[in-house]
Amino acid sequence: MKTLIQNGVAVTEEGALKADMLIEDGKIAAIGSLPPEESAVDALIDAQGCYILPGGIDVHTHLDWNFADLKTADDFATGSKAAAAGGITSIINFTNRREGQSLYGDLMEWKERAKPCNVDYGFHVIINDYNEAMLQDLPKLAEAGVSSIKLFMAYKDVFQVNDGTMYEIMKETGRLGIMTNVHAENGDVIERLIAEHLREGKTSPIYHSLSRPPELEAEAAHRAIAIADLANAPLYIVHVSSALCMDEIAAAKAAGKRVYGETCPQYLALDITDLERQDGSKYICSPPLRERWNQEKLWAGLAGGTLSTIGSDHSPFHYAEKERRGGGDFSKVPNGVPMIEDQYAVVFHHGVMENRISIETFVRITSTNPAKLFGMYPRKGAIAVGSDADLVVMDPNKTRVITQAAQQQNVDYNVFEGKEVRGLIRYVLSRGELIARQGAYVGREGRGEYIHRQPINDKMNV
Ligand code: URP
Numbered sequence: 329m330k331t332l333i334q335n336g337v338a339v340t341e342e343g344a345l346k347a348d349m350l351i352e353d354g355k356i357a358a359i360g361s362l363p364p365e366e367s368a369v370d371a372l373i374d375a376q377g378c379y380i381l382p383g384g385i386d387v388h389t390h391l392d393w394n395f396a397d398l399k400t401a402d403d404f405a406t407g408s409k410a411a412a413a414g415g416i417t418s419i420i421n422f423t424n425r426r427e428g429q430s431l432y433g434d435l436m437e438w439k440e441r442a443k444p445c446n447v448d449y450g451f452h453v454i455i456n457d458y459n460e461a462m463l464q465d466l467p468k469l470a471e472a473g474v475s476s477i478k479l480f481m482a483y484k485d486v487f488q489v490n491d492g493t494m495y496e497i498m499k500e501t502g503r504l505g506i507m508t509n510v511h512a513e514n515g516d517v518i519e520r521l522i523a524e525h526l527r528e529g530k531t532s533p534i535y536h537s538l539s540r541p542p543e544l545e546a547e548a549a550h551r552a553i554a555i556a557d558l559a560n561a562p563l564y565i566v567h568v569s570s571a572l573c574m575d576e577i578a579a580a581k582a583a584g585k586r587v588y589g590e591t592c593p594q595y596l597a598l599d600i601t602d603l604e605r606q607d608g609s610k611y612i613c614s615p616p617l618r619e620r621w622n623q624e625k626l627w628a629g630l631a632g633g634t635l636s637t638i639g640s641d642h643s644p645f646h647y648a649e650k651e652r653r654g655g656g657d658f659s660k661v662p663n664g665v666p667m668i669e670d671q672y673a674v675v676f677h678h679g680v681m682e683n684r685i686s687i688e689t690f691v692r693i694t695s696t697n698p699a700k701l702f703g704m705y706p707r708k709g710a711i712a713v714g715s716d717a718d719l720v721v722m723d724p725n726k727t728r729v730i731t732q733a734a735q736q737q738n739v740d741y742n743v744f745e746g747k748e749v750r751g752l753i754r755y756v757l758s759r760g761e762l763i764a765r766q767g768a769y770v771g772r773e774g775r776g777e778y779i780h781r782q783p784i785n786d787k788m789n790v
């Protein structure tokens with residue numbers, strides 16, 4: 329199968345170039361001024377006036393995922409269609425621990441569960457308990473193409489691990505070149521703050537944010553950085569929501585530590601006042617939405633390299649379910665927002681179109697850096713001869729209005745309802761196959777492939 333994309337502007341982290349692109353057998357075969365060879369190709373895409381961008385790589389998804397006794401509303405089939413429609417061609421999803429099962433057993437179970445996935449996928453294996461046998465499983469995970477695990481410092485009695493466990497696990501992940509993802513919030517103190525607020529009758533959604541202050545995010549990040557450094561392990565701090573937390577990453581980087589930060593569109597485009605709305609429970613996620621002034625600091629962190637990536641933290645629960653469980657008590661509202669479908673467009677709109685980041689930085693944070701940090705580069709995250717033809721054709725001169733009615737996400741609301749974004753995703757290709765056209769999934773069912781990832785190479789200039 330041969331496809332020619334003509335007349336577009338191809339963008340990499342290094343620059344933008346008007347170029348045609350030939351795709352052959354799922355890979356980029358040639359880039360440049362290619363003679364029109366309509367008769368010799370099977371498909372022709374006209375990208376006049378459009379950017380050709382590397383497909384988004386979302387390394388923070390919770391599809392088909394159990395949060396205590398609840399399951400997220402999107403499974404691999406629905407969530408990956410939403411991802412594809414929104415310009416995401418690869419995801420790294422979290423697993424769940426199954427009691428009594430090995431970590432390797434968890435991976436095998438999740439590889440089976442992800443079979444309906446429509447974009448390429450990998451897994452961060454979650455560890456929320458600890459025994460020495462787990463350490464012996466880590467090399468097996470690395471051999472099976474898993475180059476990242478996840479630890480939580482919050483959600484007491486559900487996912488939270490203690491500092492000693494973090495240290496023991498990080499010694500081994502560091503030795504193996506496995507990246508440790510950390511949810512950095514101080515779960516012990518948050519538990520006390522939640523109890524205090526509830527005792528005082530402070531039960532509405534705003535108190536979700538006020539019981540998880542940025543100081544407790546920054547403190548946990550500082551602790552995780554110190555532990556990772558002592559364990560000689562690379563560290564990836566997920567969903568950085570506040571300037572205070574980002575400052576910890578900046579200081580660690582300045583000291584030469586191997587620490588990377590991710591933020592999410594919800595922290596760039598929504599803020600604490602959304603929790604004061606009558607439907608505030610829709611906006612409950614952890615870490616919580618912050619005061620608006622944090623947003624410009626986070627954008628500056630992305631532009632300057634303190635923050636390396638965008639992840640969606642897609643963790644959708646129906647509004648009806650949020651209200652049924654937690655109407656009248658913020659602490660019972662399932663945590664998380666739907667984000668997989670609109671992340672790319674929202675970051676493009678507020679970032680590139682509103683001049684907060686360059687188009688090259690957009691490529692770096694949505695695709696190239698995630699690929700580098702999680703062992704997929706240059707097969708993914710690059711526009712280069714030999715790379716997978718995972719591409720987004722984006723028209724910056726067109727607009728789109730985001731609505732729940734038009735979305736593919738399997739959830740009864742959209743946090744960006746009615747928002748007009750500049751930048752229309754015309755086509756999405758995965759390994760050369762057209763999988764989405766103007767917001768609709770048009771690919772084969774279950775076409776995604778497992779991504780066998782490599783250990784971390786810290787010299788990749790992220
Ligand atoms: O609120 C969130 N973020 N829910 C998903 C779990 C997590 O902390 O990433």
Ligand code: ZN
Binds near residue numbers: 511566567614615
């Ligand atoms: Zn988290």
Ligand code: ZN
Binds near residue numbers: 641642
């Ligand atoms: Zn998450």
